Amino acid sequence: MHPFAPGPRDRVEAIGEGGLIAAIRRWLGNACPPAPAGIGDDCAVLPPSRHQQLITVDPVIFGRHFDAAVPPAAVGAKLLKRNLSDIAAMGGRPRAAVVSLCLDRSTRVRWLREFHRGLAITARRHGVALVGGDVAEAPGALIASLTLLGESTGTRVLTRQGARPGDWIAVTGRLGGSLASGHHHRFTPRLAEGRWLARRPEIRAMMDVSDGLAKDLAALTPRGARAALDLGTVPRRRGCTLAAALGDGEDYELLCAIGSRADLPALQGAWRRRFPTLPLTVIGKFVRNPGSRTAPDSLPASGYEHLRPAP
Amino acid sequence: MHPFAPGPRDRVEAIGEGGLIAAIRRWLGNACPPAPAGIGDDCAVLPPSRHQQLITVDPVIFGRHFDAAVPPAAVGAKLLKRNLSDIAAMGGRPRAAVVSLCLDRSTRVRWLREFHRGLAITARRHGVALVGGDVAEAPGALIASLTLLGESTGTRVLTRQGARPGDWIAVTGRLGGSLASGHHHRFTPRLAEGRWLARRPEIRAMMDVSDGLAKDLAALTPRGARAALDLGTVPRRRGCTLAAALGDGEDYELLCAIGSRADLPALQGAWRRRFPTLPLTVIGKFVRNPGSRTAPDSLPASGYEHLRPAP
Numbered sequence: 341m342h343p344f345a346p347g348p349r350d351r352v353e354a355i356g357e358g359g360l361i362a363a364i365r366r367w368l369g370n371a372c373p374p375a376p377a378g379i380g381d382d383c384a385v386l387p388p389s390r391h392q393q394l395i396t397v398d399p400v401i402f403g404r405h406f407d408a409a410v411p412p413a414a415v416g417a418k419l420l421k422r423n424l425s426d427i428a429a430m431g432g433r434p435r436a437a438v439v440s441l442c443l444d445r446s447t448r449v450r451w452l453r454e455f456h457r458g459l460a461i462t463a464r465r466h467g468v469a470l471v472g473g474d475v476a477e478a479p480g481a482l483i484a485s486l487t488l489l490g491e492s493t494g495t496r497v498l499t500r501q502g503a504r505p506g507d508w509i510a511v512t513g514r515l516g517g518s519l520a521s522g523h524h525h526r527f528t529p530r531l532a533e534g535r536w537l538a539r540r541p542e543i544r545a546m547m548d549v550s551d552g553l554a555k556d557l558a559a560l561t562p563r564g565a566r567a568a569l570d571l572g573t574v575p576r577r578r579g580c581t582l583a584a585a586l587g588d589g590e591d592y593e594l595l596c597a598i599g600s601r602a603d604l605p606a607l608q609g610a611w612r613r614r615f616p617t618l619p620l621t622v623i624g625k626f627v628r629n630p631g632s633r634t635a636p637d638s639l640p641a642s643g644y645e646h647l648r649p650a651p
Numbered sequence: 652m653h654p655f656a657p658g659p660r661d662r663v664e665a666i667g668e669g670g671l672i673a674a675i676r677r678w679l680g681n682a683c684p685p686a687p688a689g690i691g692d693d694c695a696v697l698p699p700s701r702h703q704q705l706i707t708v709d710p711v712i713f714g715r716h717f718d719a720a721v722p723p724a725a726v727g728a729k730l731l732k733r734n735l736s737d738i739a740a741m742g743g744r745p746r747a748a749v750v751s752l753c754l755d756r757s758t759r760v761r762w763l764r765e766f767h768r769g770l771a772i773t774a775r776r777h778g779v780a781l782v783g784g785d786v787a788e789a790p791g792a793l794i795a796s797l798t799l800l801g802e803s804t805g806t807r808v809l810t811r812q813g814a815r816p817g818d819w820i821a822v823t824g825r826l827g828g829s830l831a832s833g834h835h836h837r838f839t840p841r842l843a844e845g846r847w848l849a850r851r852p853e854i855r856a857m858m859d860v861s862d863g864l865a866k867d868l869a870a871l872t873p874r875g876a877r878a879a880l881d882l883g884t885v886p887r888r889r890g891c892t893l894a895a896a897l898g899d900g901e902d903y904e905l906l907c908a909i910g911s912r913a914d915l916p917a918l919q920g921a922w923r924r925r926f927p928t929l930p931l932t933v934i935g936k937f938v939r940n941p942g943s944r945t946a947p948d949s950l951p952a953s954g955y956e957h958l959r960p961a962p
Contacts, residue, residue: 376810382740382858383705383801385808390701394694395782397749397798401789429693438708440751440796471706478712480791485751487708487798490694497696499687547693 342408343482345448352452353445360475363449367456371463372470384471386436391491396426402482406525412451413458414525415484420462422550423488424529425592429548430497431538432490434531436469440485442478455484466531498538502545503597505565505628508604511595512620515553516580518590523577527592534594536614542602552589560597562626569624597626653719654793656759663763664756671786674760678767682774683781695782697747702802707737713793717836723762724769725836726795731773733861734799735840736903740859741808742849743801745842747780751796753789766795777842809849813856814908816876816939819915822906823931826864827891829901834888838903845905847925853913863900871908873937880935908937 345351352360365372365379372378376385400406400419410418420437427434439459443452463470468488512533518524530548537543549556553574557567576585598607604622611620656662663671676683676690683689687696711717711730721729731748738745750770754763774781779799823844829835841859848854860867864885868878887896909918915933922931 375812376741376808381810381812382737383707383743383808385741385803385810386704386706388699388701388703390699392699393697393704393800395697395747395749395798395800396694397751397783397785397796399751399753399785399787399796401753401787403790404788426693430687430696432694436706438706438798440708440710440798442710442712442753442792442794442796472708474708474710474796476710476712477715478792478794479714481753481789481794483753483789483792483794485708485710485753485785485796487706487749487751489704489706489800492696497687497694499692499696501686501692 341412341448341451343402343412343448343451344444344446350448350450351445352443352447352449355449357475363453364456367453368460368470371460378469378471384436384438386471389491392497394427394430394432394490394492394497395487396423397485397487398422398426399483399485410525412454416455416458417462418525419484419486420459420468421527421529423486424466424531425548425550427488427490428529428531428534429546429594430499431493431534431546432497433493433535434466434468434488434490436471437463437486437488438471439473441473441475442481442483444480444482445477447482493535494539496538498543498546500545500547500559503560503562503626504544504600505562505626506600507544507626508598508600508602508622509567509569509624509626510598510620510622511549511553511575511593513593513618514575514577515549515591515593516585516588517577518588521577524590529592530594533615533618537594537596540607542599542607544597544599546594546596549591549593549595550589552587553595554586556595560595564629565626566629567624568627573621573623575619575621652723652759652762654713654723654759654762655755655757661759661761662756663754663758663760666760668786674764675767678764679771679781682771689780689782695747695749697782700802703808705738705741705743705801705803705808706798707734708796708798709733709737710794710796721836723765727766727769728773729836730795730797731770731779732838732840732903734797735777735842736859736861738799738801739840739842739845740857740905741810742804742845742857743808744804744846745777745779745799745801747782748774748797748799749782750784752784752786753792753794755791755793756788758793804846805850807849809854809857811856811858811870814871814873814937815855816873816937817911818855818937819909819911819913819933820878820880820935820937821909821931821933822860822864822886822904824904824929825886825888826860826902826904827896827899828888829899832888835901840903841905844926844929848905848907851918853910853918855908855910857905857907860902860904860906861900863898864906865897867906871906875940876937877940878935879938884932884934886930886932
């Protein structure tokens, strides 16, 4: 369904801001609690929490993250799941979200209904309360930015910092071909996996793979080291080349550093008992790199670079 | 300064996403703490809080909330202040913010630098940590959505619900002419005033005036009542008509309901001692309306309605 309607019928301008906000509350149903815990006041009010708080924001933009071929319910699901993947990458649990919607007044009400239904189903599945947001007009655009709040689930949040030279590098699932396969909107955020990994003391650092392994790995690489990958072990989605697995991005898998003295067979056995259908693959290690204090140099510079003209 | 550059020099596409994020960290300076408390990890991490948490989101959109005539530093300041006004309206204290930036690749780097400087100055002034965000390409657009987290400062947050028939209606400051006077980006969010009012037990409900008094007042009006205003008392900005004061919007003043048995002279005396230069004006009261269980009917239906064609 194309998100913009050619004629005046079914356009959001026919119901206006007040009508749209009332409709959004209806579409979200019990995924949106009553005000002030949900939509309807100047701020949403959440109870105190004795855990560390996590906050992340990611948008979906028409023409960039989705087009008219992606079902609107999948766009709504993707918007939340992109952010859930960031909470998963810290080993956290999601709590609540707000959405800033910027849209042309010709946007179809039916498109928005399906979008919000997809968002609400995903929110219920993961225990996220959709507590508020904002609706504003942006000529020619259709953009939804979701801010997700979460909290730590144990004594630590797992950050990107903490890997050391000698640590193993591991990744969940399979990489590459996300756009062509539809994985970019069908994926399952690795929340349970992230919480499990955060409780294992041998995991030293973690992040999610969103721009492609080759680019994202730099953020996990400790100073004075480089990532030495055994390229034959990089788990690829069926039919994908190595270049696709390294550079396509939108994988939403977890990438972690495992302490060099870890008992790898014991860790992988425990993983397989807990997550029997999802591989956790060791793909290389961080090695000392006396000549460099910067990013890894063993990988081709690929991965998705935003805001650049296409090469 | 026009935010889009005509030639390739000084465009954001010349530095790319990585260059822009590095520049943003530099521009924000100490308004952005080191990761994971600030930019640089999958989520930002905030310490636990024993207070109720507040969350709100509002964007600024080129062509809607600002144009090339508004200095970019004022746009950055306005983005944060719009959200601070929502925290003020609950009697809260701001904590931290994330920004989702959606922009055309022809956006001027210089415009973005001034925008972030204005944002950072305002953040420091109000004790807000700018902890993260996202940068994405949106052809033809320049939109920044800011999500602000805050917390309650006393035993209660002051919501829009709670007014009763018989309660007085009061407003801070002066209304109308916000766009023409530049108030829409020069205003001071009423944070200290909101906290003060939330600690006074005679204040029963509160909100900020953003779409215009006539429209916003409906949200404060209790069921079975209507707002009866003494229109001559509505405090107007110099040179403004009553219609402008009721309908222009973007006032960012506080509107509250005062219990019918309150000692008004004592309240106003205490207010004047604490805030000697800002008026708190009683402009009417909520009266029983046996014929109606809906919104107030004593006001003309005006105020800014988004997403509608101009009348």
